[in-house]
Amino acid sequence: MSNNVDIPVLIAGAGPAGLVLALTLAQNGVNVRIIDKEPFYRPGQRGAGIQPRTLEIFNYLGILDDVRAKGIKSPYQRRVYKLPGGVEILKTTIMLEQDDPTPSTPIPNTLHLGQENSEAILRAHLAKYGYSVELGTELRDFEQQPDHVIAHLLKKDGDQEKTETVICRYIIGTDGGKGVTRKQLGLTFQGETRATHVLSGEVEVFGLETDYWHQWGDLSTMFCMMRPTENPNCFYVALGGQIDYQKLESDEEEFLKAVRKAIDRTDLQFGKLRWITSWRPNIRMVNKFREGRGFVAGDAAHVHSPTGGQGLNSSVQDSFNLAWKLAFVEKGWASSDLLDTYTEERLPVIRAMLYESTTLLNALEAKDVGADDKAWRRGSVLKMLGINYRWSSIVVDERSPDKPKEAVNVYGGEKGGDLRAGDRALDAPALSPVSGDQTPTSFFHIFRPVYHTVLLFTADTSAAAPILEALKRYPSGSLKIVVVYPRNTAGNANPVAGADLAVVDTEGHAYAAYGASPERTLAVVVRPDGVVGAVVYGLEGLKAYFGAVFSAI
Ligand SMILES: Cc1cc2nc3c(=O)[nH]c(=O)nc-3n(C[C@H](O)[C@H](O)[C@H](O)COP(=O)(O)OP(=O)(O)OC[C@H]3O[C@@H](n4cnc5c(N)ncnc54)[C@H](O)[C@@H]3O)c2cc1C
CATH class of the missing domain: 3.40.30.20 (Phenol hydroxylase, C-terminal dimerisation domain)
Known part of the structure; x- marks a missing residue:
């Protein structure tokens, strides 16, 4: 194998997918560079619902104790309030299925930790291996050669801009839904964009119980959902329905005014608003995860509705699937065919994940009371413990030799x-x-x-x-x-x-x-x-x- 490269693996994008990939490769003794185009780390809750399957991966990576110390037990019930008034409880429903630990599944329930905090934990562990994220460093484009990749970076430091050419053996795009890697690799990204629009933010709220998700209204009029976070007194707030999205997204006062209007109650005190962001469901996935020496993982490979909390989790699971295979090939233990099993195993799982999250989104958009309950009930399947690769060409089973020829029942054994x-x-x-x-x-x-x-x-x-x-x-x-x-x-x-x-x-x-x-x-x-x-x-x-x-x- 040619050693004439600057770095074996270049990872573009330091969200959860990039960080898990970098940490797993570092633990495997593979040198990486991990870059991010942003000049600072992004704040925000986003992928806060960490599913048991991902918590198991965090255990294997040695970061679970830190995640548990910082995270909170996910509130599993939802309170829906009567409007007008917003104080009287219309109903309380189970939102997240709760299971007792068993000897074979000691981590049965979801944990909540804002993405900004889980990323910080991943970065701290990466630092133990001598790696840090190179901020302000953007992947612009790259060319593939038979035994290497030539990547062009743009580094920004204040007003200063510098270009850099990096020669690597593999390039991994963990650069999110709008990243360049997928396009450069010529992968398709078919699917749909929905009209539903939701603003979300994190705000200090005093006087609201922290054991529940709280909901007022629905998308046909005005909708507001609040969920406690690990940050003291801070609630994640989602706001949607008949609102002026553009105005509210850019004006904190107006956003808080709209939240007060949506919940119609005067007994709660609001403090600092930490951030606001807006999202529209975009439901798309690639046709494959690899082209030559280039790969995509996480949102770069699939975007979907946040309903069901599968995005960060799927991103982490993509990277964990790819990392050991890449390490094997890099160490000269496996031929590069092993890397094709990354697409073979992950593509059907992601297809199923899009189905699960879109089913919840459809119920949310259906706007009737029965559908509303369905939209907010997260079944055990979303804990991702049943995700399997029984059809994979590399798994061998002498006890159950009837290996499925294609992926079936991928989300639940x-x-x-x-x-x-x-x-x-x-x-x-x-x-x-x-x-x-x-x-x-x-x-x-x-x-x-x-x-x-x-x-x-x-x-x-x-x-x-x-x-x-x-x-x-x-x-x-x-x-x-x-x-x-x-x-x-x-x-x-x-x-x-x-x-x-x-x-x-x-x-x-x-x-x-x-x-x-x-x-x-x-x-x-x-x-x-x-x-x-x-x-x-x-x-x-x-x-x-x-x-x-x-x-x-
Ligand atoms: C409102 C909301 C709620 C959500 N809730 C959940 C939830 O409860 N559970 C869950 O699992 N998921 C949830 N998600 C989804 C989750 O946030 C994403 O799936 C997750 O962030 C994907 O991680 P990633 O590392 O693939 O991409 P990202 O987190 O998007 O990271 C990509 C990184 O690449 C960088 N980048 C982009 N282009 C370049 C370039 N050219 N060069 C270098 N760097 C580049 C970006 O700056 C960014 O830091 C939610 C998302 C939203 C919007």
Whole structure:
């Protein structure tokens, strides 16, 4: 591979998609540059609803504690107030489905944290690897060559402007819905733009309960929604319906006056308005995520209605899917064909996401009372835990060999069915190490974006020996091999040569979650993005999986 590049990966756009990509690549030891055309970091709540699937990714990236410390438990009920008056509660409805944690799904509910704060956390973690966002640095255009990309940047510092040419091996456009990368790559962006228009802002409100979403009116007249944020006394406010959007967007006093009019109540005190922004639902997606050495992720690849809170989440999940594949190719472990599976896996998921968010938008626009309840009820599917890649060409499943030929049911695996290759990897607590530090651990403490985890469920380490021997051929550090003994085997459970860890499944959660049995050795491979890559019974299945992903060694 040619080393005549300035940087292996250039990331254009430092929103959530760009930052997650940069952090995951940095953790994988791949050098990046991450640029953003803005001279400062954008304030605002925007993608504040962080879904459980994304929280799991944040766990793998090591940022979950910070996100939890700063974020708030999402209010899950909505209060609708009677107008005129705006104080009497017309109804209280469940808005977000609440689930109890289980051993396999310890993070079952959405958390709220404004995008400005989650981005700040991502930047702080990126800084630990020596990287920072280059602000005021715009990607203007680029040319692709067979083994590199030549990118042209414009750097602004006050009145000063400077151009720079960067030679990189890969360019990733995480430059949002209006970014240049998608256009430069010649990708299509088909869909529709709706007439619905909503202004949103964040304002100090005193006297309003912080356990609810609060709603007054609907889009046919005047609509106002308020949701508490992590910033003390601050509420996210959405305002729509028959209002003068242009005037209100540019005049804070008028915006607050309109909010007061929409809610028609005098008992609330308003303080500082932090920001106002406007949005119209734009529902579009690319035809593919890659062209040669160029890729798109996040809003650069798909834009949609914020109903259902899937945008930031999908953006993070795009980047997490792409990062490990890019790291494999960059390290010379995989051929660039692996990068085609990024489109293969993500495109159907994004198509389904557009369907889910547009269904909610349609209900919101329907303007009748029944539809209104549907519009604001976010079902469990929006937690994104069921998103799977069962149809992916690289996943291998010997237990359920009827792999779907095409993407079906991508947003939700069959409830109650066996876990399959392509599904989200499950947690299991109370795993007791057989040697060294005996503190019980869990799979979610073990899975990380820098290696594949091979879970060998076995009571018989002699059956595992040839597998462990064969896995030695893969690069050092690329696999974490964990032998999982069934419960009640503590007396016979010994460390295993060739494995990184051996644990006893003391409460049986691991065997239950993965459908393993003490009678037959089962190997489950968890990819660096927390997806089950393989469910196999032995060496042949493992060779089939690893042969495809380590295709260059
Ligand atoms: C009102 C509203 C509410 C929302 N609520 C939710 C929610 O609850 N949950 C959810 O998941 N999502 C929500 N979203 C969507 C979410 O904000 C976006 O999906 C998310 O920001 C996408 O992240 P991204 O990194 O792909 O793009 P962005 O956040 O748009 O970041 C793109 C970055 O690229 C930079 N850039 C652009 N062009 C260039 C260039 N040429 N060179 C260098 N840099 C460039 C931009 O300055 C920007 O910083 C909401 C959005 C809105 C508007």
